[in-house]
Amino acid sequence: MAETPLVRAAGLGKSFRGRRSTTQAIADIGFEQAPGEFLGVVGPSGCGKTTLLRCLAGLERPDTGTVEFDGRPVTGIPDAVSVVFQDYHRSLFPWLTAGENVRFPIRDRGRAAGREQAREALDRVGLAGFADHHPFQLSGGMQQRVAIARAIVSRPRFLLMDEPFASVDAQTRAVLEQLTVTITAELGLTVLLITHDIDEAILMADRVLVLSARPSRVLREVPIDLDRPRDEVETRALPLFQDYRREIHRVIANPGTAD
Numbered sequence: 001m002a003e004t005p006l007v008r009a010a011g012l013g014k015s016f017r018g019r020r021s022t023t024q025a026i027a028d029i030g031f032e033q034a035p036g037e038f039l040g041v042v043g044p045s046g047c048g049k050t051t052l053l054r055c056l057a058g059l060e061r062p063d064t065g066t067v068e069f070d071g072r073p074v075t076g077i078p079d080a081v082s083v084v085f086q087d088y089h090r091s092l093f094p095w096l097t098a099g100e101n102v103r104f105p106i107r108d109r110g111r112a113a114g115r116e117q118a119r120e121a122l123d124r125v126g127l128a129g130f131a132d133h134h135p136f137q138l139s140g141g142m143q144q145r146v147a148i149a150r151a152i153v154s155r156p157r158f159l160l161m162d163e164p165f166a167s168v169d170a171q172t173r174a175v176l177e178q179l180t181v182t183i184t185a186e187l188g189l190t191v192l193l194i195t196h197d198i199d200e201a202i203l204m205a206d207r208v209l210v211l212s213a214r215p216s217r218v219l220r221e222v223p224i225d226l227d228r229p230r231d232e233v234e235t236r237a238l239p240l241f242q243d244y245r246r247e248i249h250r251v252i253a254n255p256g257t258a259d
């Protein structure tokens with residue numbers, strides 16, 4: 001990688017100790033991510049994707065290895081990092097309006113400035129005019145837009161997304177995928193997207209990390225050399241897209257042949 005990486009993970013391992021047994025979620029995961037790069041992470045169900053994300057975000061302390069953000073070891077949640085989770089029902093505060101939810105991370109910035117920045121973030125996600133609505137008055141897709149607005153309002157440098165579109169219908173999902181790619185490119189954000197959907201990873205990412213079954217390690221890194229913007233229907237029809245899809249499916253199905 002020519003550029004100095006913004007994110008660097010090396011030798012990451014994490015186990016969870018239960019009363020009867022220990023579950024090793026991830027083992028020896030290492031990768032680097034350049035500033036502005038959109039990285040997709042795919043792997044079999046339960047392989048440890050969320051655990052990896054939590055270690056990267058400073059929400060979980062790995063047993064082995066290190067995470068560096070901007071050249072410094074991550075020991076807690078860095079200021080410049082935001083996370084979007086799958087479950088918008090639980091991540092938004094139901095008693096706050098959309099505008100208040102978005103303003104929450106910047107609540108110490110002063111009322112007028114906070115309100116203006118929240119309005120701008122809601123505009124970006126296509127929710128101008130919905131600042132006074134409560135989450136229950138919004139569709140699932142709109143609630144996830146609020147969650148995205150809340151994640152970008154503080155102008156983070158690194159956005160971590162954990163299956164952010166897994167709970168919305170297919171059409172909404174396609175719209176939110178495009179919206180996320182557009183917004184994060186406009187803001188120059190570095191993004192790490194965890195998904196179980198291989199097509200989604202190929203459509204959105206610059207590079208896809210393929211993880212093995214638990215305890216997960218990196219089986220392959222696949223650079224995605226598809227022009228942008230990537231129209232969903234046209235891109236899916238490209239032979240190169242189908243080659244990537246085949247390659248990633250094969251690596252997951254036959255991990256022994258990955259190297």
Ligand SMILES: Nc1ncnc2c1ncn2[C@@H]1O[C@H](COP(=O)(O)OP(=O)(O)OP(=O)(O)O)[C@@H](O)[C@H]1O
Pocket residue numbers: 016017023024025044045046047048049050051052196214
């Ligand atoms: N806090 C915890 N305590 C105990 N075990 C845990 C904990 N968090 C995760 N695990 C276990 O670690 C393994 C990996 O879980 P993780 O949620 O990271 O996988 P995932 O790839 O994100 O799963 P999915 O594909 O279902 O989203 C699982 O076996 C899970 O049960």
